[in-house]
Amino acid sequence: xxxxxxxxxxxxxxxxxxxTSKTETVLKDLNFSVFAEEFVCILGxxxxxxSTILGLIAGFIKPNxxxxxxxxxxxxxxxxxxxxxxxxxxxxxxxxxLDNVAFGLTTKNHSSKKSREVxxxxxxxxGLSAYKDxxxxxxxxxxKQRVAIARALAVEPEVLLLDEPFGALDQHTRExxxxxxxxxxxKAKRTVLFVTHSVDExxxxxxxxxxxxxxxxxILFDTTIAVSRPRDFKNPKLVTIRNQILEKLIxxxxxxxxxx
Ligand code: ADP
Ligand code: MG
Numbered sequence: 597x598x599x600x601x602x603x604x605x606x607x608x609x610x611x612x613x614x615x616t617s618k619t620e621t622v623l624k625d626l627n628f629s630v631f632a633e634e635f636v637c638i639l640g641x642x643x644x645x646x647s648t649i650l651g652l653i654a655g656f657i658k659p660n661x662x663x664x665x666x667x668x669x670x671x672x673x674x675x676x677x678x679x680x681x682x683x684x685x686x687x688x689x690x691x692x693x694l695d696n697v698a699f700g701l702t703t704k705n706h707s708s709k710k711s712r713e714v715x716x717x718x719x720x721x722x723g724l725s726a727y728k729d730x731x732x733x734x735x736x737x738x739x740k741q742r743v744a745i746a747r748a749l750a751v752e753p754e755v756l757l758l759d760e761p762f763g764a765l766d767q768h769t770r771e772x773x774x775x776x777x778x779x780x781x782x783k784a785k786r787t788v789l790f791v792t793h794s795v796d797e798x799x800x801x802x803x804x805x806x807x808x809x810x811x812x813x814x815i816l817f818d819t820t821i822a823v824s825r826p827r828d829f830k831n832p833k834l835v836t837i838r839n840q841i842l843e844k845l846i847x848x849x850x851x852x853x854x855x856x
Pocket of ligand 1 (some may be wrong): 622649
């Protein structure tokens with residue numbers, strides 16, 4: 597039998613932070629694997645350690661104990677093979693749209709012509725090539741987030757990390773971005789870890805959902821969603837999974853984003 601090697605593997609990972617004279621253990625003995633081309637959604641209450649999990653994979657944060665493996669090797673530092681997109685876009689206001697996308701490519705040692713071509717390809721993929729010369733302030737929130745995603749994809753990462761990427765968007769834009777991210781994912785097959793506050797967003801997007809919670813944080817629930825997209829929320833399988841997730845999420849703030 598061929599054993600499939602995980603793209604990302606957490607082995608007994610614990611992470612503590614030292615805050616105002618006391619140590620807080622945020623994650624304790626985390627064990628899970630993510631496989632190539634999976635779209636994994638991570639749900640959990642505020643402060644449960646979701647961003648910390650992405651930070652560990654991005655290489656910004658080191659575990660106190662345990663191992664975070666990428667292609668079976670411990671993650672040492674940030675690398676363009678794992679890129680992170682934040683809720684607030686983090687674009688550079690002094691660069692135009694094309695240069696914002698090209699910025700990530702500086703580590704790739706491309707010629708400036710090649711960087712420009714690659715950046716235009718990815719702007720085209722997110723439907724914004726016509727805006728290449730615009731400044732950041734001329735774009736709407738949804739457009740800025742598409743630029744941020746184009747920038748993260750342009751370096752051709754193996755793993756795309758999205759931390760509540762649509763949290764700041766209005767409902768309509770959020771829904772079109774959900775369609776967009778699935779389209780991009782099916783086109784440029786990457787491994788995706790997507791943190792969200794919204795149960796229904798996770799049910800719409802994920803191949804798999806991890807629920808993080810408890811004190812200290814751990815994986816409370818890990819389920820595969822074997823339902824084709826677009827998802828019909830009346831599908832009995834989804835109804836069951838939704839109820840199982842809601843049972844795990846006792847914090848009321850999680851229900852706020854759930855009515856998409
Ligand atoms: P989530 O993304 O689920 O809301 P986080 O991973 O951001 O949660 O944070 C989990 C906990 O860890 C919070 O209590 C937060 O205050 C703490 N924390 C996160 N990052 C740091 C840090 N760099 N220094 C100190 N404490 C941190
Ligand atoms: Mg967070």
